[in-house]
Amino acid sequence: GQNIDQPTEMTATEGAIVQINCTYQTSGFNGLFWYQQHAGEAPTFLSYNVLDGLEEKGRFSSFLSRSKGYSYLLLKELQMKDSASYLCAVLDSNYQLIWGAGTKLIIKP
Amino acid sequence: ETGVTQTPRHLVMGMTNKKSLKCEQHLGHNAMYWYKQSAKKPLELMFVYNFKEQTENNSVPSRFSPECPNSSHLFLHLHTLQPEDSALYLCASSQDPTGLNGYTFGSGTRLTVV
Numbered sequence: 455g456q457n458i459d460q461p462t463e464m465t466a467t468e469g470a471i472v473q474i475n476c477t478y479q480t481s482g483f484n485g486l487f488w489y490q491q492h493a494g495e496a497p498t499f500l501s502y503n504v505l506d507g508l509e510e511k512g513r514f515s516s517f518l519s520r521s522k523g524y525s526y527l528l529l530k531e532l533q534m535k536d537s538a539s540y541l542c543a544v545l546d547s548n549y550q551l552i553w554g555a556g557t558k559l560i561i562k563p
Numbered sequence: 564e565t566g567v568t569q570t571p572r573h574l575v576m577g578m579t580n581k582k583s584l585k586c587e588q589h590l591g592h593n594a595m596y597w598y599k600q601s602a603k604k605p606l607e608l609m610f611v612y613n614f615k616e617q618t619e620n621n622s623v624p625s626r627f628s629p630e631c632p633n634s635s636h637l638f639l640h641l642h643t644l645q646p647e648d649s650a651l652y653l654c655a656s657s658q659d660p661t662g663l664n665g666y667t668f669g670s671g672t673r674l675t676v677v
Contacts, residue, residue: 462603487665496567496653496668541606549661550619553605 482547
């Protein structure tokens with residue numbers, strides 16, 4: 455079966471750095487997405503990786519290793535507004551999105 | 564506002580009621596999706612519409628009935644639901660059915676079945 459694993463919850467301090475990991479086992483691979491979802495709001499697109507390596511976008515970076523079936527989302531200079539759930543999703547060979555259960559990130563002052 | 568609008572935001576219904584969820588997008592996207600989001604579980608794909616044609620129905624019970632009158636509007640008709648159907652129902656759209664350009668989600672309808 456297809457599976458996406460990510461930690462259920464993480465806690466970090468304002469101003470610090472946090473890395474949210476995602477491992478996947480899917481039928482084929484057409485890219486990996488990270489979405490942010492604040493409580494009661496729509497998931498919003500953060501990043502898309504299809505090639506190995508690091509993609510940087512401001513305070514957020516996303517890394518992919520296809521050989522290891524692994525990705526991480528790196529958040530720097532954490533702000534209170536970064537408290538949210540972070541969803542990892544893989545586009546499989548049928549272009550169907552396979553979702554992880556999400557990581558709830560709690561930022562403390 | 565993300566470009567995908569869902570109404571209502573909250574809905575409480577009895578098990579014998581009939582209600583409908585509405586989704587609207589004016590992004591010019593050609594694919595639309597219904598997802599169910601339950602606490603601490605992955606998003607569950609329910610239905611996919613591509614150019615108004617249903618292309619996916621992931622073994623969803625018949626008490627959920629989708630309707631796509633045009634490429635901008637999507638409905639989810641609900642009847643005789645069960646308490647376990649209580650969840651956040653998310654609508655999403657994508658430029659094309661590959662989803663390579665990402666999905667745009669609505670804020671969802673929080674459904675409670677009593």
